[in-house]
Amino acid sequence: MEKILEVKDLHISFHTFSGEVQAIRGVDFDLLKGETLAIVGESGSGKSVTTKAIMRLLPESNSEIKNGEILFEGKDLAKLSNKAMQKIRGKDISMIFQDPMTSLNPTMKIGKQIIEPIVKHQNLSKSAAKERAIDLLRLVGIPQPEARFNQYPHQFSGGMRQRVVIAIALACNPKVLIADEPTTALDVTIQAQILELMKELQKKIDTSIVFITHDLGVVANVADRVAVMYGGKIVEIGTVDEVFYNPQHPYTWGLISSMPSLDSEDEELYAIPGTPPNLLYPPKGDAFAPRNEYVMKIDLEEQPPMFKVSDTHYAATWLLHPDAPKVEPPAAVKRRQRQFPEKKEGN
Template sequence: MDKILEVKDLKVTFDTYGGSVQAVRGINFDLHKGETLAIVGESGSGKSVTTKALMGLIPKPAGKIPSGEIMFEGKDIAKMKDKDMQKIRGRDISMIFQDPMTSLNPTMKVKTQIMEGLIKHQKMSSSKAKERAIELLELVGIPDPKTRIEQYPHQFSGGMRQRVVIAIALACNPKILLADEPTTALDVTIQAQILELMKDIQKKTEASIIFITHDLGVVANVADRVAVMYAGKIVEIGTVDDIFYNPKHPYTWGLLGSMPTVDSKEDELFAIPGTPPDLMNPPKGDAFAARNPFAMKIDTEEEPPMFKVSDTHYAATWLLHEDAPEVDPPESVKRRMKDITANGSDQKGDES
């Protein structure tokens, strides 16, 4: 597949009264046409900051991109002026934010908010833009779009508002869609509908999607590849099968082990001990070392490189070094992997 986006050694910092926060600390990944890449990790790992950097939305002057490249169609958008970025934002790269109520202007009708991008980027007349806006509401599954388009955001339910936000993001047929935890504020039933909608839209539009989430259950159903972030770095990246069935980083083990499943018979959920490090003063060595029960002396001294597991799978852990002791994932992780495998087999059987 052709690459549509390449991120190289991206760093993002924020100046505060207490010092500089190193929110993203040199990440590398690419995105292929028509692919869904999920970026997962707990709060504060740098997921949302990464997407804001891709959109050119890092707040200035406090926020900076001191180094790195974001290559989109041969141009480094990390170094673009805001005026030039405005031509790309919304047209070529679009974003779905996690809270639809704060994403929509409560004082403007839905039609105005959808038409805005069409008129600005597509140079459509008001009448053509309105026709397209109605088509978009229909595409995202809102019934009676001709009537609903004249309404205000407060007249929609939470799930319907998120569909409106998706319609706005899709208005200009973007090549890349950034979805920042788009189902967080929704109940489980509506979450499933929104995820199904995004998969359906991707088939129709062939857009590439970067899906930000802390919910590994969501990842299994929507992503082609997964990047696991911790303390501003990508610590493991691979296909969905690589991450779920053959995880290599202890942090990924922790995330999988803390995932509840319907079939689980355990009384208590597994939790990763400790808290993420202070990114104003990142620790020496592996940032996960203090929370890693399998940490070795080298973990506190040197930062691990990305070790190659396979052509599609890489992980930054010293456990993959040829001289490291052989360590298996904890039993809680193995049980989760078995549950996921069993559920995946059931779903494949249902689909066939």
């Protein structure tokens, strides 16, 4: 399949009063046409920084792309001028933000907010843009779109506001849609509706999606592939079945073990011990080493490369080195593998 977006060896730093925070430390991934790639990890792992860099939304005053490329249709977004980027942002690459109330202007009618990107990027008349905006409201499941067009954000529920934000993001039929934890601010019932809506919309408009979340349960329902981030790096990447049912990195094991399960034999959920690294002082070896119960001496001294598990599955852990001792994954991971042996094999 054709790649629509490639991120290569991306390094991003923030210059603060305390010093240089090396927030992204060599991130590599690509996005294929029509697929959904989920990026998962704890808060502070670098998920949002990576995707805001793609949109060129990082603050220019204290952030710096120190190295790497962000290739979209052959163009390196990291090197484009602000003016050139404005022609891409909102048109070819759109973003759905986490909190719909802060994404929408409370003083503007919903219709006007949807019309803005249509008029800017598609050269439609105001009447044609209004028709398109009403169609979008209908597409994302807003009842009585003609009447809702003239209402303000405070007249919508949280779930309806998020649907409006999705409508704005889809206004120009973007080739890449970045969803930054789009369901975190919603209750679980509305969350399920929004996720279902995004799956339906992807089929209808044939867009590629980068879906950021800290919730692995969400990933299983929406993603084709999953990238697990920790300490400013991708530590495991593969198809959703490979990462869920045959995970290789101890951090991924911890994330899966901390997910609630209806058939869990344990009364208490697992919690990964310790805290993420302070990227003012990036670790010399594997960033996960201080929290890794399977830690080896080499983990403290040298960063692991990406080891190949299959043609689509890679993980950065020294446990995959031929000379490493054989380690059994935790009980929660093995339980999944027993329940779904065909998925472990990638079938």
